[in-house]
Amino acid sequence: MAQLDAFAALLQQENTRQNLVSSASLDRIWLRHIADSAQLLRFAPSPGAPWVDLGSGAGFPGLVVALLHQGPVTLVEERRLRADFLARAAESLGVAVEIVASKVERLKRPPFDVVSARAFAPLPRLLDLGTELSTTKTIWLLPKGKNAQSELEALDSSWQGEFRLEPSVTDPEARIIVAEGVRRAGGRKRR
Numbered sequence: 001m002a003q004l005d006a007f008a009a010l011l012q013q014e015n016t017r018q019n020l021v022s023s024a025s026l027d028r029i030w031l032r033h034i035a036d037s038a039q040l041l042r043f044a045p046s047p048g049a050p051w052v053d054l055g056s057g058a059g060f061p062g063l064v065v066a067l068l069h070q071g072p073v074t075l076v077e078e079r080r081l082r083a084d085f086l087a088r089a090a091e092s093l094g095v096a097v098e099i100v101a102s103k104v105e106r107l108k109r110p111p112f113d114v115v116s117a118r119a120f121a122p123l124p125r126l127l128d129l130g131t132e133l134s135t136t137k138t139i140w141l142l143p144k145g146k147n148a149q150s151e152l153e154a155l156d157s158s159w160q161g162e163f164r165l166e167p168s169v170t171d172p173e174a175r176i177i178v179a180e181g182v183r184r185a186g187g188r189k190r191r
Contacts (some may be wrong), residue, residue, distance in 0.1 A: 003067050003093050004034055010089050010147030011058060018081050020058035036170045040116055040141045041068055043166070049113035050074075052133055054104050055120030057082055063089060063141070064117065066097040067107045072163055074098040076107055085087035104129040118139040127159055127182060136161075140179035143168065158185045 008029050014020060025032045037060045044051070048071035053062030056075035063086060066073040075097060077083040083101035090097045100107055115130045115138055126142065134140070143153055148165055155163075161182040168174035 003095070004064070007059065007067065007089060008034065014085050014089075015058075018085070018173055020082065020085070023059075024120045031170050033058070033060050034064055036143065036168065037064035037118070038068055038177070039169045040143070041065065043070075043114075043139060043176075044069065045113055045139055047071065049139075051075060051114040052107075052109070052112040052117065052130075054115065054117040054126070054130060056086060056099075057119070059086055059089060060119050061141075062086075063093075063095070063097065065116070066090070066095050071113075072096075072098070074109070074112070075104065076100045076104050077084060078103045094117060097183065104133075107133065110135060111135045111138060113137070114139050114141060118143045123155055123177070126160050126161070127155075127184075131182065131184070134182060135180065136181045136183055138180070138182065140177070140182055142177040142179070143174065144177050145171070148177050152177060159183075160185050 014025055040061050050072050051065060052074045054076050056062040056077040062075040075086055077086060082102055083099055086099050115134050118128055129154050152163055161179050163179045165175040166178050168176055
């Protein structure tokens with residue numbers, strides 16, 4: 001809890017320099033950002049599962065996950081100022097996390113057991129970007145808010161897998177897309 005408190009303070013301070021989160025949400029930082037990120041851990045396949053967070057931005061959910069998860073966590077953020085903030089925050093908090101200051105497309109890594117992304121890209125683009133970092137056994141955790149159902153319904157039928165909506169514990173109207181076995185029909189997928 002002390003590390004999460006320290007992270008909240010770092011975020012509020014940095015938010016005066018760069019717009020990491022909306023000023024209105026700073027009053028609700030614990031519920032809106034920290035608890036909202038932490039709730040994803042309940043879907044991890046194991047406590048040590050390798051995890052990648054795409055478009056980490058201010059560290060949600062990635063840096064919160066890194067503080068609470070036992071396994072390795074990689075944060076991918078292409079915007080240099082935000083990546084620098086994540087590196088300073090991780091160092092200050094004493095959390096071991098890999099921060100990749102690059103576009104997701106350029107990331108060449110072995111697949112991860114968990115792929116997460118919050119407010120990063122529309123679902124089809126997100127799946128396109130993340131499939132190279134996943135296998136059919138990877139769990140995708142995608143907080144999508146109130147529009148989760150419509151994003152799933154609009155998804156091209158060439159995307160295969162088990163997609164389900166889970167309720168958010170922080171917002172009764174929000175949903176989390178949890179997906180497994182994600183692959184594009186007719187395309188190759190690592191197993």
